[in-house]
Amino acid sequence: MVTDAVEVTDLTVVRRGKEVLRDLRFAVPPGEVTGLLGPSGCGKSTLMRAIVGVQRISSGSVAVFGQPAGAKSLRDRIGYVTQAPSVYDDLTVAENLLFFARVLGVDKDRVARCLEQVDLADSRASVVSQLSGGQRSRVSLAVALLGEPTLIVLDEPTVGLDPVLRKQLWGTFHELADQGAAVFVSSHVMDEADRCDRLLLMRDGVIIADGTPQDLREKTGAADIEQAFLTLVEGDPA
Amino acid sequence: MSPRITLAVAARVLLQIRRDRRTLAMLLVLPCALMTLLWWMFHDVGGGPFTSLGPALLALIPFIIMFLVTSVTTLRERTSGTLERLLAMPMGKGDYLLGYALAFGLIAAVQSALAVGLSVWLLDLGITGHAWLLLVVAVVDAILGTALGLFVSAFAQTEFQAVQFMPALVIPQILLCGLFVARDALPGVLHVVSDLLPLSYAVDAMRTVASSTETGDVWQDLGIIALFVVGGLALGALTLRRQSP
Numbered sequence: 001m002v003t004d005a006v007e008v009t010d011l012t013v014v015r016r017g018k019e020v021l022r023d024l025r026f027a028v029p030p031g032e033v034t035g036l037l038g039p040s041g042c043g044k045s046t047l048m049r050a051i052v053g054v055q056r057i058s059s060g061s062v063a064v065f066g067q068p069a070g071a072k073s074l075r076d077r078i079g080y081v082t083q084a085p086s087v088y089d090d091l092t093v094a095e096n097l098l099f100f101a102r103v104l105g106v107d108k109d110r111v112a113r114c115l116e117q118v119d120l121a122d123s124r125a126s127v128v129s130q131l132s133g134g135q136r137s138r139v140s141l142a143v144a145l146l147g148e149p150t151l152i153v154l155d156e157p158t159v160g161l162d163p164v165l166r167k168q169l170w171g172t173f174h175e176l177a178d179q180g181a182a183v184f185v186s187s188h189v190m191d192e193a194d195r196c197d198r199l200l201l202m203r204d205g206v207i208i209a210d211g212t213p214q215d216l217r218e219k220t221g222a223a224d225i226e227q228a229f230l231t232l233v234e235g236d237p238a
Numbered sequence: 239m240s241p242r243i244t245l246a247v248a249a250r251v252l253l254q255i256r257r258d259r260r261t262l263a264m265l266l267v268l269p270c271a272l273m274t275l276l277w278w279m280f281h282d283v284g285g286g287p288f289t290s291l292g293p294a295l296l297a298l299i300p301f302i303i304m305f306l307v308t309s310v311t312t313l314r315e316r317t318s319g320t321l322e323r324l325l326a327m328p329m330g331k332g333d334y335l336l337g338y339a340l341a342f343g344l345i346a347a348v349q350s351a352l353a354v355g356l357s358v359w360l361l362d363l364g365i366t367g368h369a370w371l372l373l374v375v376a377v378v379d380a381i382l383g384t385a386l387g388l389f390v391s392a393f394a395q396t397e398f399q400a401v402q403f404m405p406a407l408v409i410p411q412i413l414l415c416g417l418f419v420a421r422d423a424l425p426g427v428l429h430v431v432s433d434l435l436p437l438s439y440a441v442d443a444m445r446t447v448a449s450s451t452e453t454g455d456v457w458q459d460l461g462i463i464a465l466f467v468v469g470g471l472a473l474g475a476l477t478l479r480r481q482s483p
Contacts, residue, residue, distance in 0.1 A: 055481060056483050070480065072328075075326060076327070084319055085319075086319030087320065102242065103247075103327055104328065105242065105328075143323070147327075
């Protein structure tokens with residue numbers, strides 16, 4: 001039995017008096033790409049922030065590698081990519097990576113390696129503000145990979161990317177998982193579901209299904225995940 | 239905290255300023271231009287008003303500029319998500335604050351060296367004390383601006399709001415620092431208020447350097463300003479939260 005990278009138990013998060021996440025319970029195993037799918041505004045980002053440890057939780061617990069989320073010792077083991085690319089627009093790609101590499105205390109060689117991984121080696125001298133949206137989010141992803149994290153949390157990393165690049169990035173996610181990392185990716189695009197090893201479907205702050213894409217299709221008798229999602233929602237008495 | 243991370247933050251801030259040529263030019267040229275304007279303004283007026291106002295302005299300019307630059311830069315960091323990313327990394331809050339103070343302190347040193355050099359040697363600003371002490375006071379004032387700017391950036395949601403803190407927090411200090419009415423001549427309550435404002439000590443220090451070779455009072459004023467800097471940075475650290483509610 002492998003220990004889970006993330007263990008969420010009865011997690012509830014209340015923000016500004018509103019219950020954003022309600023009694024969540026699931027685990028994210030290492031070596032797999034786990035997808036968190038659901039419509040915009042259903043609480044995906046809040047859940048990811050809770051796992052990374054930047055969101056205060058109201059009740060329940062989030063354990064990452066056996067420690068409470070946000071613990072100091074976890075800070076160099078987690079790679080987190082927010083929805084908006086969090087890099088410095090006025091610096092070049094390489095300058096951004098070198099800065100974060102120095103903060104993390106990792107070797108300069110990692111910079112070239114991570115740029116290759118996200119296919120940005122040719123743009124290393126470009127200033128980030130001159131890049132396209134897709135390139136910018138890949139710079140952000142490269143920063144997250146610098147510290148060779150064992151848990152990678154990606155908030156909608158493929159939004160607005162062209163299909164070729166999307167396919168390529170999902171390839172990268174699986175490579176990272178094959179190397180042993182737990183990869184946790186969110187998306188509001190249901191057709192990305194089949195690219196995940198395992199799926200969590202989320203709606204209004206609640207996980208409505210948890211399983212492999214095939215499980216979910218079989219359980220609901222639906223042809224695709226979009227249909228499965230609808231079946232699950234309509235079957236829900238609430 | 240670690241020197242490696244503190245220096246990385248400082249180097250990155252300097253690199254960003256270096257890339258922004260227009261900002262860099264304004265940081266270095268503007269104080270000199272303003273001092274020249276002040277000198278020119280009083281050129282045909284007798285009684286040496288340039289000599290009595292000049293030192294106060296040398297204290298005000300770096301303070302105001304660094305306050306603005308820091309509050310906008312750190313606000314950008316808060317809104318772009320880079321601050322959240324850094325706080326999720328093994329970075330101490332002190333690394334972040336000191337890195338900024340270091341970078342802006344360095345820029346302030348260059349900026350003030352130019353403005354003080356120009357005033358003393360080209361514009362004949364008559365000072366009795368040491369010119370280098372003028373420079374020290376100017377740099378400490380700039381760091382004070384940085385510390386307060388870091389703190390207020392937490393209370394602004396947009397750059398528009400951040401800039402509004404300048405008139406709110408800085409102009410009252412300019413009015414009460416003794417530039418318009420000697421602090422002793424202020425109404426009792428305002429005198430007490432001016433005693434609580436850091437800029438009063440900055441202007442006092444500058445004036446002492448300009449009018450006497452006595453350095454004891456200057457170091458005392460500098461000590462008080464340093465306490466405000468530490469206080470500002472400590473309050474700034476409180477506003478850097480690793481977790482949002």
